[in-house]
Amino acid sequence: MSQIKSILLAFRPKTLTAALVPCLAGTALVKAMGLSWDGAVLFYALAAAFLIQIGTNFVNDAVDFKKGADTEKRIGPQRITQAGILSAGKVMALGTVFFALAILCGIPLVIKGGPVIVAIGLASVAMGYAYTAGPFPLAYLGLGDLFVILFFGLLAVMGIVFLNTGTWLTEAFVLGLQIGLHATVLIAINNLRDRETDKLVNKKTLAVRGGVKFSRWEIATLCFAPFLLNLYWWFEGYKIAAVLSLFALPLAVKVTKNIFKTEPSAAYNKFLAQSAGLHLVFGILISIGFMIG
Structure with missing residues (x-):
């Protein structure tokens, strides 16, 4: 495998739906409400979201290797630091580059949205780094799931709706929660798969803290709760989307x-891809529903 291909795979492309879906769904909601939407906002928001997620993935790759979470015993996809393709320092540097590019892409959004967008953008970059790095790494404290709901769901959708409307809307909160819950299925499956190796390095994910049974019910809840929340759209008159x-x-x-x-194993790599499909398909369908309804 060439080095360039390995680096591209380190983007974790199958999981990048977590950045794509909230931007598309939030924009579709704006249109459904009869308000104008800004194509430039969508472009820069998508670019920043992709760059933050990729930067987070690189930092995660480097830090997990240094802390011993990624070893030859890993049952998930190969990581470039673990495989010796790049050093942890170089992978961390790549992550920093992507975070810097995300900040640059956020400048037009800041000009349009003002100080609150500065706060959201800087918090997103900082939390992306702090997901596995820094003195209080979220993933190692069992806070990774909450991070995804907040930053790849609530703030992502509410932020893009705010940038188009200048208002914080209840509709954006509900949609952001739906998108965030489905995005969190990916990390919950990932953590359940890696539960045993994470336990060895004191990475206290919810799967480590709660056990296999808890994690399975967490995943089930994350999968089905967004469909129950469709009742909100039905009663608000967005019946096609619902x-x-x-x-x-x-x-x-x-x-x-x-x-x-299935017991936690390499088979979960396939389930991870399926959960990304769930996140993407739900997001696209509800977006289409908003657009035509």
């Missing part, structure tokens, strides 16, 4: 069924 996104329900059933019948 109904259309239900066509993603079989994917939620499939992911949950697989997690409950």
